[in-house]
Amino acid sequence: MRVGLFVTCVNDTLYPRTGQAVVTLLERLGVRVDFPMEQSCCGQPLFNTGYRHETEPLMLRYGAAFRDHDYVVTPSGSCAAMVRDNYPRLAAKAAAEGRGDELSEVAAAAVAKTYELTEFLVDVLGVTDVGAYFPHTVTYHPTCHGLRVLGLGDRPRRLLEQVKGLELRELAGAEECCGFGGTFAVKNPAVSAAMGSDKARAATATGAQAVCAVDNSCLMHIGGILSREGSAVRPVHIAEVLAGEEGDLR
Amino acid sequence: MSSGRKGRHVGSATGPSDQADGGSLGRPHSATYLGMPAFPQAAAVSTRDSRLRSNLRHATHTIRAKRAQAVAELADWDRLRSAGAAIKDRTLRHLDHYLVQLEESVTRAGGRVHWAADAAEANRIVTELVRATGETEVVKVKSMTTQEIGLNEALERAGIHAYETDLAELIVQLGDDLPSHILVPAIHRNRGEIRDIFRDRMANWGRPAPEGLSDRSADLAEAARLHLREKFLRAKVGVSGANFMVAETGTLVIVESEGNGRMCLTLPETLISVVGIEKVVPTWRDLEVFLQTLPRSSTAERMNPYTSMWTGTTDGDGPRFFHLVLLDNGRTDTLADQVGRQALRCIRCSACLNVCPVYERAGGHAYGSPYPGPIGAILTPQLRGLASPLEESLPYASSLCGACFEVCPVAIDIPEVLVHLRERVVEGGVVTLRGTRTVIKPARRHRAERAMMRAARWTFDHPGALRHGQRLLSRTRGLLPGRLPGPGRAWTDTRELPDVPAESFRDWWARTRGDAT
Numbered sequence: 001m002r003v004g005l006f007v008t009c010v011n012d013t014l015y016p017r018t019g020q021a022v023v024t025l026l027e028r029l030g031v032r033v034d035f036p037m038e039q040s041c042c043g044q045p046l047f048n049t050g051y052r053h054e055t056e057p058l059m060l061r062y063g064a065a066f067r068d069h070d071y072v073v074t075p076s077g078s079c080a081a082m083v084r085d086n087y088p089r090l091a092a093k094a095a096a097e098g099r100g101d102e103l104s105e106v107a108a109a110a111v112a113k114t115y116e117l118t119e120f121l122v123d124v125l126g127v128t129d130v131g132a133y134f135p136h137t138v139t140y141h142p143t144c145h146g147l148r149v150l151g152l153g154d155r156p157r158r159l160l161e162q163v164k165g166l167e168l169r170e171l172a173g174a175e176e177c178c179g180f181g182g183t184f185a186v187k188n189p190a191v192s193a194a195m196g197s198d199k200a201r202a203a204t205a206t207g208a209q210a211v212c213a214v215d216n217s218c219l220m221h222i223g224g225i226l227s228r229e230g231s232a233v234r235p236v237h238i239a240e241v242l243a244g245e246e247g248d249l250r
Numbered sequence: 251m252s253s254g255r256k257g258r259h260v261g262s263a264t265g266p267s268d269q270a271d272g273g274s275l276g277r278p279h280s281a282t283y284l285g286m287p288a289f290p291q292a293a294a295v296s297t298r299d300s301r302l303r304s305n306l307r308h309a310t311h312t313i314r315a316k317r318a319q320a321v322a323e324l325a326d327w328d329r330l331r332s333a334g335a336a337i338k339d340r341t342l343r344h345l346d347h348y349l350v351q352l353e354e355s356v357t358r359a360g361g362r363v364h365w366a367a368d369a370a371e372a373n374r375i376v377t378e379l380v381r382a383t384g385e386t387e388v389v390k391v392k393s394m395t396t397q398e399i400g401l402n403e404a405l406e407r408a409g410i411h412a413y414e415t416d417l418a419e420l421i422v423q424l425g426d427d428l429p430s431h432i433l434v435p436a437i438h439r440n441r442g443e444i445r446d447i448f449r450d451r452m453a454n455w456g457r458p459a460p461e462g463l464s465d466r467s468a469d470l471a472e473a474a475r476l477h478l479r480e481k482f483l484r485a486k487v488g489v490s491g492a493n494f495m496v497a498e499t500g501t502l503v504i505v506e507s508e509g510n511g512r513m514c515l516t517l518p519e520t521l522i523s524v525v526g527i528e529k530v531v532p533t534w535r536d537l538e539v540f541l542q543t544l545p546r547s548s549t550a551e552r553m554n555p556y557t558s559m560w561t562g563t564t565d566g567d568g569p570r571f572f573h574l575v576l577l578d579n580g581r582t583d584t585l586a587d588q589v590g591r592q593a594l595r596c597i598r599c600s601a602c603l604n605v606c607p608v609y610e611r612a613g614g615h616a617y618g619s620p621y622p623g624p625i626g627a628i629l630t631p632q633l634r635g636l637a638s639p640l641e642e643s644l645p646y647a648s649s650l651c652g653a654c655f656e657v658c659p660v661a662i663d664i665p666e667v668l669v670h671l672r673e674r675v676v677e678g679g680v681v682t683l684r685g686t687r688t689v690i691k692p693a694r695r696h697r698a699e700r701a702m703m704r705a706a707r708w709t710f711d712h713p714g715a716l717r718h719g720q721r722l723l724s725r726t727r728g729l730l731p732g733r734l735p736g737p738g739r740a741w742t743d744t745r746e747l748p749d750v751p752a753e754s755f756r757d758w759w760a761r762t763r764g765d766a767t
Contacts, residue, residue: 086669187740
């Protein structure tokens with residue numbers, strides 16, 4: 001089984017620790033991963049802002065980078081959702097414009113093999129206890145695309161519940177959007193910040209040390225507000241929690 | 251469009267906020283949607299209004315929880331939802347057929363059907379119909395379509411006074427305000443504000459509010475009852491919309507909570523209903539599906555208190571003259587768009603508003619139309635076209651969180667349509683405007699953004715360049731200011747920037763794992 005890591009542009013550039021955690025975690029579970037260097041961005045920021053035609057080259061690039069892989073694993077609910085939900089839409093529109101079905105083939109292959117990290121762990125590897133140790137109190141924020149587009153359900157929670165030393169705290173209004181929304185964060189900064197503030201307040205109210213999610217983009221927004229507001233809660237990607245081991249200096 | 255749904259009684263779970271902090275009448279309103287600012291500017295102001303935020307939070311969270319319960323009671327909810335979507339899609343595919351069938355049925359039952367291509371034509375038809383009766387007053391059932399076309403203002407210009415009789419619409423009308431919610435137009439008002447509006451304004455419109463009016467729900471409801479009763483008993487002309495029109499029999503249907511609608515539908519001699527063409531359903535069997543999904547989605551009730559149905563005219567019972575004005579006003583253009591047309595399935599339940607985190611913070615007025623919230627963000631730009639900066643901004647008034655799609659009882663994939671409309675804004679493309687296929691150009695104000703997006707695409711499509719960029723960022727990370735200038739302020743005004751790592755993931759991989767792939 002050949003597994004490719006799609007690290008995502010946000011993690012690649014700003015959160016390499018998350019990518020490293022995925023590698024550590026999967027290798028600990030006996031899965032060899034490769035990282036095709038020709039990968040870059042799934043195109044989500046462009047597509048969701050309306051630049052469909054600018055997105056197509058990036059979709060082709062994704063298809064080519066992972067052409068020979070059986071599985072693509074990504075530590076991002078929204079990038080996985082971009083591939084699974086929007087690539088077929090892009091392909092259908094291109095076909096309707098009479099531009100053949102190259103994109104349709106790319107989309108079909110990408111949809112079939114792309115998994116968000118927690119899906120891959122639970123559904124493909126069939127594990128919920130990944131042998132992790134994370135001696136902290138954590139609250140979990142289910143990010144929108146993971147929750148409502150991918151339907152991750154309780155997979156992330158089931159994984160977190162098995163982590164040694166971890167105490168999970170309930171987040172009030174957990175399923176409400178944090179207000180990041182990609183370019184929404186800067187196109188509608190007032191509403192985005194108002195939503196983020198409410199989320200940050202809920203996270204702080206749990207008394208947890210960390211707020212955990214499957215998307216660093218949402219965590220960048222929540223964390224940016226938490227630190228501006230002087231909260232002690234720090235954002236942490238679920239991969240970093242699950243990669244933790246006894247003896248780690250975390 | 252034509253929603254006959256009523257606002258609930260003051261103080262009820264879905265009504266205006268129970269909070270009673272009173273105070274002044276608050277925001278001044280010009281009572282017109284014309285010339286309103288784009289969404290981000292309007293929302294920047296409304297999100298700072300703490301009373302509005304608190305009123306909306308209270309009201310939307312209450313109804314949100316109740317809707318979830320009401321829906322969870324039905325084991326076949328998902329199938330009802332699919333059936334509703336399928337019925338609407340099938341009807342819209344054969345809309346020409348069902349509208350003609352409807353016209354025949356209504357005519358056969360003693361009604362008269364008028365066709366209005368746009369708001370101006372509909373307003374002209376209604377004005378002439380009222381004039382022909384010799385009356386100068388009409389009583390109105392709560393109706394989204396007549397809000398959409400600005401009927402009250404058009405009638406006023408012709409010297410005809412239109413009285414809103416839905417409690418929440420009455421509050422809005424008396425307050426010289428605009429509706430901010432489809433179901434509960436005065437959702438932005440709390441009981442204290444409503445008491446002040448009644449006390450200060452009722453006398454200008456008819457029977458004044460009782461002396462010493464309190465802000466208790468029952469007292470407010472009684473004041474409205476006394477005020478409206480005069481109007482019901484005097485009115486010779488009623489104006490309504492409709493929730494549904496059944497083509498096979500020509501029957502119109504209005505579901506409501508207060509019973510004021512029924513007064514307007516039965517007491518006057520003449521009834522004029524202005525209904526969007528997408529409200530037709532072929533048969534009573536089709537109607538049955540929506541009579542299950544609409545109340546649960548809307549007021550979280552198993553069944554709404556009043557369901558009025560009328561078929562043409564009946565001797566000795568109800569209005570003697572019935573006119574149906576079928577309104578297009580951008581609907582046929584919307585139907586021509588393969589992705590956007592699903593917006594025409596909407597049954598105006600407002601479930602999407604009640605779950606929307608953006609609506610909850612920004613409030614309904616920021617959407618610049620009687621259709622606020624997620625459905626407004628996809629409906630307004632389609633019905634009006636991308637006519638101004640406001641319409642261009644609406645598809646962006648969403649974080650694409652998908653809560654709206656999840657609760658929609660006719661499965662409108664609102665995020666999909668939002669992104670589709672964003673594409674129309676920034677890339678242009680083919681649209682249908684007043685029946686003509688037209689290629690529209692990308693919106694001008696997005697020129698700088700477009701250049702940035704192209705540059706981003708180029709960089710992402712050249713991983714070598716991406717890597718250089720990442721290294722440059724890492725090397726200069728100590729120089730990044732905490733607050734960015736220019737457009738970057740939109741982020742750093744309220745949020746810290748993330749720390750830039752010393753090394754990107756791809757550099758780490760190359761260094762530790764070799765550049766094998």
